[in-house]
Amino acid sequence: MIPLIHKIGKNKVLMITGLFVILLAVGLTLFLKNKEEQLYLPVQLDEETRIKTNERIAQNLEMLKLFPNDYNVYMDLGNLSANLGNASEAIKYYQTAWEIIPSNSTPWLNIGNIYIRLGDYRQAEQAFLKAKEVNPVYHFVYFNLAKLYEDFLPAKSDKIKEIYLEGLKNTNNDYQLLQPFTDYLVRANKYSEALEYLNVLLQKVPAGSKQQILDRIKEVKNLAQQPTG
Numbered sequence: 062m063i064p065l066i067h068k069i070g071k072n073k074v075l076m077i078t079g080l081f082v083i084l085l086a087v088g089l090t091l092f093l094k095n096k097e098e099q100l101y102l103p104v105q106l107d108e109e110t111r112i113k114t115n116e117r118i119a120q121n122l123e124m125l126k127l128f129p130n131d132y133n134v135y136m137d138l139g140n141l142s143a144n145l146g147n148a149s150e151a152i153k154y155y156q157t158a159w160e161i162i163p164s165n166s167t168p169w170l171n172i173g174n175i176y177i178r179l180g181d182y183r184q185a186e187q188a189f190l191k192a193k194e195v196n197p198v199y200h201f202v203y204f205n206l207a208k209l210y211e212d213f214l215p216a217k218s219d220k221i222k223e224i225y226l227e228g229l230k231n232t233n234n235d236y237q238l239l240q241p242f243t244d245y246l247v248r249a250n251k252y253s254e255a256l257e258y259l260n261v262l263l264q265k266v267p268a269g270s271k272q273q274i275l276d277r278i279k280e281v282k283n284l285a286q287q288p289t290g
Contacts, residue, residue, distance in 0.1 A: 098149075099147075099149045100148035100149045100152070100179060101146050101147060101148055101149075102143060102146040102147075102148045102175070102178050102179065103146065104144065104145065104146035106144070106145070111145065114141050114144055114145055115145070117137075117141055118138060118141050118142070121134050121137055121138050121141070122138075130161050131161075132158050132161045132162050132165070135154045135155070135157045135158035135161065136154070136155070136158045136167070136168065136171075138150075138151075138154040139151045139152075139153075139154035139155040139158065139168070139171060140171075142154060143171075143175060148175050148178075148179060151171075151175055152172050152175060155168035155169070155171050155172050156168065156172070159195070163195065164195065164196060165195070165196065166191075166192035166193070166195040166196035166199055166201075166202050167192075169188050169189070169191045169192035169195060170188070170189065170192050170201065170202065170205055172188040173185040173186075173188035173189040173192065173205060173209070174205075176188060177209070177213065182209065182213045182214050185209055185213075186206070186209060186214065186217075189202065189205050189206040189209060190206065192205070192206075193206060197231050198231050198232055199232075200228060200232050200235040200237045200238035201237075202228070203224050203225060203227065203228025203231075203232075203238055204228075204237075204238060204241050206224050207221045207224045207225055207228075207241070207242075207245065208241075210224070211245065221245060222245075225238065225241075225242040225245065229242065234261055234265055235265075236262055236265035236266045239258055239261060239262040239265060240262060240266075242258060243255050243258045243259050243262060243277070243281075246258065247281055247284070252281055252282075252284055252285035253285065255281050256278060256281055256282065256285070259274060259277060259278045259281060260278070262274055263275070263278070
């Protein structure tokens with residue numbers, strides 16, 4: 062009897078073997094894709110708080126059966142999941158909330174802050190950039206991105222001033238962005254620029270805060286007069 066391998070032929074055996082390897086690789090890829098890595102935040106909760114948080118999550122899930130497109134419920138689910146340390150669930154809920162109101166940048170700001178807590182600063186940057194794209198007139202999207210670069214991504218520190226200036230242009234010099242910008246300039250020892258923007262800030266803040274800004278101007282003038290080196 063002629064062996065089966067001789068009947069099939071050497072080339073066909075190689076072809077079948079190659080096809081098997083390809084199918085195996087595809088199957089493995091699909092398996093790994095479906096089995097996404099779960100992300101968790103370090104949290105410390107007492108048992109009572111954990112139970113109450115899970116009860117509130119259950120109530121929210123019941124609420125979604127009646128109102129499946131409730132933005133606030135999804136945001137609350139994201140917050141509660143983050144409180145429990147379940148970062149993956151929190152991100153999923155925030156993304157769903159954003160899909161319901163695509164003009165709201167808060168879900169992406171929350172996602173960015175979760176990635177900061179996870180130590181994944183590149184993903185945090187992408188989330189904050191998305192927040193800026195979604196709502197370019199909200200002062201907080203620029204503040205978060207600038208602070209990320211200042212505190213966690215020093216290689217991009219040269220972009221901090223650019224981010225603040227872009228934000229001030231798009232928000233018409235929002236005093237809530239001017240304040241942290243002037244603080245940044247002082248930390249960077251750029252006292253002349255800080256004084257310039259502090260005077261702009263003086264014209265923008267509510268009346269009850271003007272004395273605080275005047276005191277800050279005096280403080281920065283004193284710093285500018287101190288010898289360097």
